[in-house]
Structure formats: structure tokens, C-alpha cells
Amino acid sequence: MTTAPRTGTPADASRVLTAGIDVGSSAAKAVVLASENGEVTVLSHAVVRIRKRDIAAVIDHAFTSAVEEAGAGELHYVASTGEGEDIPYATGHFYGMTTHARGALFLEPRARSVLDVGALHARAVAMDGRGRVLSYKMTSQCASGSGQFLANIARYLGVSQEEIGPLSLQSASPEPVSSICAVLAETDVINMVSRGIKTPDILRGIHDSMAGRFVRLLRSLDVEGVTVLSGGLAGDVGLQAAIRDALSKEHLGKTAPVELVTHPLSVYAGALGAALWGAFRYRKLDLGGVAWTAKTSP
Amino acid sequence: MRAASKDRSMELQKQMIADHYKRLEEAPATGEPVVYTFVPGNLTELVRSFGALPVLPEINALQSGMRGKSGEYIAAAERAGHSEDVCTYVKCDIGMLASGNIGPTGTRLPKPDLLLLSYTGCYTFMKWFELLREQYQCPIVFLQVPYQGEGMIAPEHRAFVVKQIEDDLIPALERISSRKYDEERLKDALRLSASSEDDLVAVLESAKKRPSPIDAYFGAVYYVGPIFSAFRGTPEGREYYRSLREEVEERIRLGLGPVTPEGPLDDQKYRLVIEGPPNWTSFRQFWKMFSDERAVVVASTYTKVGGVYDRGFRHDAGDPLGTLADYCCGCYTNLNLPSRIDLLLDYIREYEADGFLINSVKSCNSFSAGQLLMLREVEKRSGIPGAFIESDLVDPRYFSAANIKNRLESYLQMLEARRAATP
Amino acid sequence: MKCAVGVDLGSTTTKAVILDEERRVLGRGITNSRSNYDLAVDVARTEAFVAARFELLRRKVTGVAGEAVLDRLLRAFRLEQMLHQLGRLHVLMEEECGRAVPAEVRKETAAALAAIFRRIEAEETDAFAQPEAPRRSDFFRDLAGSAFTRAAEAYDAAAFDRLQGLFDKCIIRAENESLALGFRDHIGAALERIGRPADIAPAVDGAVNEEIDDAATVGTGYGRARLPFPKEQIRSEILCHGLGAHALFPETRTVLDIGGQDTKAIQVDARGLVTSFQMNDRCAAGCGRYLGYIADEMNLGLHELGPLAELSGRPTRINSTCTVFAGAELRDRLSLGEKREDILAGLHRAIMLRAMSLLARSGGVSNEFTFTGGVARNPAAVRALRELVHDSYGERTLNISADSIYTGALGAALFASRTAE
């Protein structure tokens, strides 16, 4: 696929179709949006896990299935984010925190911060009411408390990804995880099993230690009000609960405690943000024409 | 009987500290000027000769560590934008300030009338006071103390420090205290200092006896407290060291060892020399690891950060400002690495140590940078293996008990095996 | 006969070594430490005693019967053990299937399980029939795991995930049951399987009844604090590795041990006494577990990594030695089109670079040098180490024993044999 020359203007110029493609370390996500006089509708979304496959192919797969589901013959702006910098048919690229902030705001207009937790990273971003990034904080180059780490432990415990959250919720007395290093923590966990600690308590212990880190990230930004959980782990109800507990314990927020919200589309926050900024730029720069048409797709 | 005799000096110290912090709390009311300064190169005699009260931020920080407060203070400082990489004394102090500036005895600490930086053997001190100046908006006097890069105090360096004391410090102290510099008062204080210093050295060197009546690291950090902080050159300071010396001499007479948190340690299996500051957040747990293995520390470099008195230096009333300059230039972390290596070797020899251990703290590059070379050199030149463990001053996140215990056990088992094999 | 036992309870594997009165190695046993240390110790000991009885057998029948017969008997014995474990795993998975799998697919899943286990048992029996035993993992978890995955791939994605899920759940249970895997439990069946050759059958019956009395035991290793031994029966793994390496190679003056989550550099004197040591702290970067993650990432057995890396022409330069990030870096670089073997070679070099700084800290490599621990079995790791040591210390003798993973346990056993006297 290649970028089409911007020829003519589409039938209905007031209606802008944009796509957002968010390439993460474990999956590629794509959405197609229509925005018309202030109204934004999500026409389609698709996620394809990378699973040791060629990333370019995965991206195309996610993009084309989103486009087909949306039935979009042409797009005015294709915006990439995350690792998607080099997508040949992207009109422009926005960086991860810019898009997650915007996407989170779209999913939850009250949100003033977003907690983006992926397989290998975690970052907290504070934004204003227009999705402008005010400040951020990310975890360091060590995988402690990353999604990957949680996945490894779950595998060891014989728990599938989907079961992690529900099991963690059953925990009566969470078992704290001490070690800084993920591998040493893994040994902690092995010892826990040998001490007969229940799986839910172990999982919740890990969730708690992750939540602790994330809340420290938020705290370092002095966030207020509502925060959205986005990224690959957004759907983990155990993690959600752990973060909520940590938030209340840490008394985050000067006036009222910080409220954590999630959304069925949380996983698409980055892609949504990219598509929204795409539309914003399309209008701001008054580009006109289309960036991509089905004819040019493979 | 042991408990009782032990208690006297401890009681005295407790009382001195309580009184001092009480006086500090009342300073804003009584109008006594307050000078913040650091342990190494502290000019207590001069400061007090102007009726000013010293506050030593490191002491507050380590006290916060021992009282389990440092964790939250450090977190507060890091939230305020301080890096996790830098000295935790600084962050603990700044965090304490942000949390109401309540000192170790639960009393509020007064604002400084003057920040007195009279030591540059630690780079971080300079930044620490720049940071405090942002908080307090008060004057700083900066005395540059040249490092002993060539292993000695050059005469021109001594003169440089004296000139700074005359040109910058004395006028500043006169301003905040509205008193004139009184050399006689200073000389009286210096005489008191010298006599306390004699007693302290006698106590530290008692560790040459077998069994050693003291632990020259875990125990001695309490012994050096008064002389390293606000009480050098004071009558109560001298009183403390007199009674401490008597207690130690009594223990020698009775052939007793020190009393550790786990009880008396008379039957001493290993005699160790230690380089580097202790960890304060797990101080007792750390000490217990040694006493459990019946290891006693017979000499340490940390107890020299406020003055290397056991190598002969004494405050000299005969040359008041010159002696202060010598003192500033002579503190342990102002010695270059070759000198520090020689000192360790001397201690191992003089105190007939079985081994030496380096506790390398993340916070303090002045101490830590180069310690791995020191380890190797001392091993090479003494033929005695050393141990190397890593922790931090007051950051609870950096004390990994399991790792440290494993290393210490392995090390002592190694010394034992060598001893068994070499008749 | 009297013997001394050393147990090395490591973070990933547990090893046991048995010495006879002459301090000759009678038997070795290994298992993955899994999640139950006491059990791990039992299994390792049992394995060691199995090996010990085979050794006694070997001593008896040499001259009477050939090595070949004994090897065949040993392989038959292993097969019996394997089948026993597979049987148990199958039962557990059927139970779990009945409990956890949705009714509508339960029957087909159970059927799939039956088919898969039939296939694995067949594979195992065929493998036994082969004249040459291929090099493979020591651990039931790995053997069963790879065989199961291979077989399960025949089914569609949904079924595959379901089956794999069942396996992940049950393998840990199977591992944590104490199964009867001793010499007496299976030697009979093994003997039958090879048709009771007359030249060894009587000796075998003798070996079954032979009394072995473990006079003294010493424990060491990462989990030594958890061993049910009194303090004087516990030794630091540093001392045990020093003594063990000295026993294997008396001229050794430097020992490097890379275990699952710690790396040790040890200097020993002419008597095997430790004179200095260094070990990693707080972070397991560059330890054996690192390779474990890579193997998982590539769906390879741990033992397959080295040989693959050996094919590399120009190793990639790897930056992060954070174990958990290794997988991600691998993926990144693969997506950049770099060759698998080059990346692997780079990863091996990265591990060894970490080890080199510990070595230097402990005093360098001044003389004969021994590399022990699980990673010493990995040819690519050994090559990287050989190159680095040569570059920074010049020509040095590098010892690696096939049994180097037992070095700590051997040292412990030697300490035990001393206390026995």
C-alpha cells in the first residue's frame, strides 16, 4: 500500500474519515473514526496479536480488517502511533503519550490522566481538558511490575491470561512480593507456592506490587480527579481492583480521591487518540483530499 | 553491673541531645542564632563561641533512618523531582523539611540564620546547601576546603582555608550573632575539644585488647556522636567522654566484650575492620548478623569522618584558626584513595584483624567510588581476603537482608576454613 | 555400605551427589526445584540413589556383562519412570478436563487427551527402541511439555489453547506429587522389558537388596536455609563450589558458577579453600534464567539454544541484560531482520560480559580456570567465555566437566564425608 496523491475533495468534506494505528509490543490495534461537525463516531476497531509473527503483516491485517468493517472506501488521514513510525501509508505519526492522553479523554471526558500499562512498559500521563499532555512518568528499563512479568508468573501457576483477573479478585489475604527484580520476584513466587500460599493471594500480591508502582507514577504527577486505565492490561479486573485499593490507601488527590475508570475500548486508547489527532491536523492544516483509498490497498 | 555502668554515658548522651533539640526549638523565641553545618569539617567551637547553635542535617537524616521515617521522607523528595539516583541523606532531609521539619526528638527544628559549608570533601554537601538555600532564602558561607589530592595538607591550602575563615566566616558569624569574635572563648573550647579527643582515642584504641571491650563500628557510631555533632568543645561533651572512657576501662579490667543488642559479646570469634558508613534503616538487624556469628569490629573508617584523631590530630588552642583549617582538611573523606588504603592496612595490622569488610553505600560516592580497587589493593598488600557488601545509608529499598547475610556468612565461613587450614 | 550425601538446593534445579567410603562419586541426581523444596530434595536424592545402585551394579557385573546391556537396562528404567509419570499426568488432566472444560467440548477434549498421550507413549517407546539415545532435558516438565505441545499442534487454535491450558494447570500438580520413582519401583519392569538377560539378572536382584546407609548429609545452595538440617550440616554454596571444583580439577584456582539466578566468581587456593569471591546482587540480569526466558520465547528447549547460537557468523551486540526484557529485545531484533543465531550468540556474549566483571572483581583469572553450573553445559556460553577470558587474561586452561552442574552438591558431599569421619 502507498499513500495516494491527494486528488480532489471527497463527496462530503464536512465528514472526515480517519484511521488510527497503534503498534504495541504484543499487538497492533486499528480504529476508523468518522467526525462530523463535532460528532465523533467509532466506525470500527480491530486488534491483532503479534505472537512472533512479522509485524508489518500484523499491522496490515489489523488496518485492513478495521477499514473493511467500517466499510470506508477512502480515508482523509491515517495516523500511526506507538511503534508505527514507519508505516508507509500513514499520513502522520503521533507519539504514544500524545495519543493515549487524547484517546483516554475521548473515552472518559472527565479524565485528567491516563495510566497506560502494556506488556513491557507502564506510564502515567497527565493532560488537560483538551488532551494536551501536561506531564508524564514512565517505569525504567527494568521489567519489574510489567505485564510480561505477570504473564510469566501466570504461566508458571498454570493460569490463563483471562483467569488472572477473576482469580485475583478472590484473594482473601494478598501475599506481598518483595523483590525489585522480576526474576528474583519469580523466585519469591515459587517460594510462596512451596509455603502453600493460594494462587489468588499470589496473583493479588503481584497486582498489588504493580499497582503500588503505578500509583507512585500517578502520585509523582500530583494528578487529580479521574484517571483512565489503558493499554494491554486495561482489561485485567484484578489489576483494576488493586489500583483502586492503592489509590484509596495512598489518599491520592488533594480534594477527592483519584477515581480509576476503564472502558471496553480502553485497549484502543492509543489508536483512538491517533485517529482523533489525525482529524484535528487534517482540519488545522486544511489538507483537503484523501490520504488513502481502498484502490491502493493490497 | 555491666548494664548500669553502660547506662551512664548513654544517659548523658540522651540528655545532651534532648536538651540541645529543646534549645533549638526555642531558638526563634530566645533569639539564639542557628547555624546549619555538616559533620566533617564542622567548626563547632567557632560557631558556639558566637553563642550560635549548630544543626547537622546528616545527623537528622540518619536519625530519621533509624526511626523508620526515611522511607516516606525520601519518597516525598522524589515526588518533588529529586532523582532516585542521588544521595538519600539529602532527600531524607528535604523530605523531612517538607513534612514539617520535626527533628529526631519530636521537636520542631528552627530555620537557619546561616548555612555554613565548611567542608568540600563531599561534593553533595555543596548542592545540599544550594538546595536548602532555595528553601530558606538565607545566607551561605562557603569555605572551600582543598582535597588532599597529593596525600598531604599543603601549606598554601591551609593558608587558603584560614584566609576564608578570617575574610568570610568570622564576619558572617559576627553579623548573625551581633557579637565580636572572641579568641579567648574559642581557645577555651579548643582545650575542651582536645581533652575529649584524647578520651575518644583511648576508647577507640581499647579495641586492640582481646576480647575487645567495644565494637568499633556498631558501638562506636554512638561514641563519636557528641564529638561529631554539636558537643565538641563543650563541658558536657568532655563529661561524656570521661565517663565513657571509665566504663570502657572497667570492661577491660573485667575482660569483657561489648554489649550488643543481642547481649554481651565476650567470646569473640572474628576480629574485623570495616570501611564505609553503616546502613541506618536496618542498623540493629545488620549488627545482629555480626554478633550472631560472634564477629566484633575492632576498627572502622566511618568513625573518622568527623576527624581522624587516632592518627594524632588534636585541636590546638595555640593556633586557633590554623588548627580549624587543619581539622577541615584532615577529615577522612578528604584523604585521597592511596591514603585511605594505607589507613585500612594500618588498622588491619595494629588491631590484628582476621578480615576486613567494605560496606559500600549507594548514596555516598565520596566514600564508594573506588572501594572495589581499595578492596583489591588491601587484599593484595595484607594477604587477607576482604568482603564487599552493598547497601545504603537511609534508603530502606537498598537493604537486601538475604543477600547481605549470605555474603557475610560465606565470608566468615571462608575465614574459618582458612584459619583451620593454616596452623 | 556407608556413604556421604551432598544436596545443592538451587533456585531452578536441585542436585544430590553420593560418595562412597573412598570419596568416589557413587551417584548423582537432579530435578527442577519446582515449588516444593522438600519434595525436590527427595526427588534428587532418589535419583542419586538410583544412579548409585546402577553404579554398584556396574561394578559387580563388569567383566561378566558388557556396558551395552547396562545402558539398555538404564534406558529401560528411565522409560518405565517416564511412562509412570505420563500416566499420572494423564489422569490429572482428565480430572481437570471434567472440572474446567465446558460441557459442549468436554468429550472431544478428553478424546484429544487420550490420543495425545497414546502418541507420546508411543514416541517414548520408539525412542527406546532406537540404538542411540538423543541428548534431551533431564526434567519431566520439559520432556512432557515439548512432546505435548508438538502433539497438540495437530488441533485447531481453540482446542490447542484449551489443551495447553490444561497442561499448564496440571504439570505443576504432577510435579508436586511424590511419585514412586525409586530403583525398586521400576527395576523389575525394566529388566523384563529387556528380557531378563541371564548375565545381569542375578546381580540386579542383588543390587535391589544391597543396603546403602547415608551416614552424613550436608546441604548447600540458594535454598539451603529451608533444608531440614541442623546449622552444622549447612554450608555456604561459595565454599561448596570451591571445594567441588577443586575435587574435579585439583589445579583450579578460579571458579565461575552461573546458576539460575546468581553468578559467582570464586578464587580458591591449592587446597580448594576459598580465598575470595564475588556474586551478583539484587538483579538476576545475565544469569541462567535469562536463557530460560529466551528458550521460552523461541519455543526451544534450554539445551537447544547453545547449538543454535553456535551457527552464528557475526554476533549481534545486545544492550539489555534484564532477563525479562531479553524476550522483547529478541523480538525487536528479529523484526529488524537480524538472524536468530546472531542474536542468540549476542545474548550469550552479553551474559558472559556480566560474568567477566564479577571475575575481575574477585581477582581475575591468574591460573587454571573452571566453569560450573547449568550454563556450563551450553557450548555457545562456553565459547563466549573462552574468547573473553583469552582476550583479557591470555592463554588459560578452561575446565568444564559434563557434571559441572553437580559441583556444589559434590562440595557439600565432601564436607559431609569429612564430618562422617
Added chain:
Amino acid sequence: MRLQEDDVSKRSEIVDWALGVAEDLDFGIAREWIAAEPGRRACGYLPVYAPREVILGSGFLPVGIHGGGEHLEIIRGDAFYQSYICHLPRSVIELAQTGRLDFLSAVLFPSTCDVIRNLSGMWKVMYPGVYVRYLDLPQVIAEETGGRFWREQLASVLDDLCALAGRHAAPDDLREAIGLCNESRRTVRELYAARRERPWSIPTEELYVLLRAAETVPVALFLEKARAYLAAAEVEPGPKKDKSRVIVTGAFCEQPPLGLIKTIERAGCYIVDDDFLLGNRFLTVDVPCDGDPLDQLARAMLTGSVKSSVLFESSPEGKRRLMKARVEAARADGIIFAAASFCDPALLDRPMLRAGAEADGIPCIAFKFSENSGQFQQFREQAGTFADSIKLWGGE
């Protein structure tokens, strides 16, 4: 027209040359210079500031040792340092232990921080044959105290080096050296000014390697290359892009990998001011060539040294006002605080500088690097987000 093509090729030639020199871990040009005549010697110095005039004035070639960069594999160096100490001294020791610094007959260790200070003692222990000198910079600015102290330091270094070279300290040699260094500093200022005016035509990755090369070659050679580069950049400006103007500060000692500089400028930023290799412009004024040269050098240090983390800030407002002044001078949109991990000077200063900048409404971000950072994704994300926000909200 032809001329222009020549200049284009000339420019890339110069950049290739500079890159080659900057990444030459064996200091080939310095070695050649020494070999060219018997009796020639070189004197190394560590960051941040060392008096090159004094080194030149005693006949030595000054060689800046700024670490081993991203290409040096650390095998022995890590054995000397705990995990919580910055990367620079590891690679410096690696260079020394692999014989790459054996051409230096003297090394100066300025009072940049305690790590470099202690490294001077380590050098004394490990390389007894080399002249090792720890150099306390003047922290007090009064002529009578700091001034005299610094002059004594300079004098004793000069005497020691001259003694080493078997010659007498001659004021005229020193004056000549001062003139040469003035010239070099003027050229560096010109290069920085040109980049500030036309960042699209002078990419920082080019400017940086040119100045990195300057640290290890004879001054005259640097001047020749730098002038040619300026001329070429005039003729061939390169495409102007819509990027935000940023100051990168905090990397004055351990140097960022070139990849990091590229990453920042490719993620939508133009670097219009920085403190890389700060020593080469540590003195902001020309040092007068008349009078007693040592007096002049000492005075210039007291009155004309750049504001930095290695010298005590005597003015109470100094830290708070510094960044605003730099932003205005460079017409920057924002500041990237890029400090080396575990760098005490940069990291302890950062809260003060950042608070000051943010109080003045200047957008800031901060991250840490090390000279051998190999993965730039985190930096790209942050610099990119920074550029995004200026792109999306610029002019508000």
C-alpha cells in the same frame, strides 16, 4: 555551481573525518602527533574543565578523555565500580586497562564530582608511572582567596608539566597558548551561533562530532576543519523543517551516545543550545594576552566562567534564573533535561533549574541516559511527545 558541489562533498568529508576521530578509541591523531617529533608528549584531562592553555603552554598536547562512548565493550571497567555509579569512569578505566591511554604522560582530574576526584587516586595506584594531578577548581570568587588559590594551582601544574618536559615555564609560550585557545573558543561560539540561527543547516549530530574531535587533535587542525565546515554549511543550508527548538542540558560530563542526539532531532526537535563538552567554552571571555598570563587565566576563571553544576552558585537567584536566560538567548520553545544516570552534579541541580524554568512557564521534560545506552525508544517517545505538544499547541 561547481564550487557548491565541492563544498557539499567537502562538508560530508569533514563530518566523516570528525566522526572517525570522535569514535577513534585509540586516539590515532594524538599518537601521530607525538610520534612526529622526539620529545613530544600528551596530557589527558577528564571532564568538565581543565586549563588547556597551561597544558599547551608547557608543550603538551591536551587530550580530552570523555569516556569510551557506545562502541567500547566494557570487560574490565565494571570490575571497578558498583552498579550505582555512572558509566563514564568504567569506560575510562576500560580504555586505560586496554592500553589505549598509554600515550599519555600526564592526566588531570578536575573537581567535577567525587567519582572523578576518587578516580585520580585510583590512577595513582594503578599507573604510578604517569603524572596524575587532581585539580580543585576555585569555588570562591574573591581575588584574595579563590583567585590566589587557583593561580597557585595553575602555577604548580605548569611547573610540574614543564619539569616533566625538561623545559622552563616561559610566559610567552603561555601567552601564545592563551591566544590559540581564545581563537578556538571564538570558533566554537561561532559554530553555536550559526546552529542557533540555522539549526536545519547545522544538525547537532554534525556539530557534536566536530567538537568531540576537537578534544583530541592539535588546535590548528580543529580550526582549519571548523572554518571549512562553517563555510560549507553557509553554501548548503539543507531543508528547513517544522520542528520545535529545544535546549538539551545536563550532559556536560558523561556524553550522550550519538544515537540519542539523532533521536532527539528526528523526533521533531531542533537542539539550539546544549552543554555537551562544556569545557571547550567554559571560559566565556577572551583571556587577555598581556600582563602576567597566570593572573589573567585566574581572573578569567573568576569573572568569566560559564554557569555550571560543577561550580558553587554564589548568587541566591542564580539557579532559578539560569534556564530562562538560556532559553531567551537561544529562542527555545522548551528544555530537555538529559542527565547521565547517577550523575550527581546534573541530577542534584535539576530540581532547582527545573523549578526556575517552570516558574517562568517554560515547558520541560527530563530523562536519564548513559554513554552506552543502546535502546532509544524511551527517549524517542518522550522527545516526540514533547515535540507533538508544541506541534499541536504551538503559539498558545
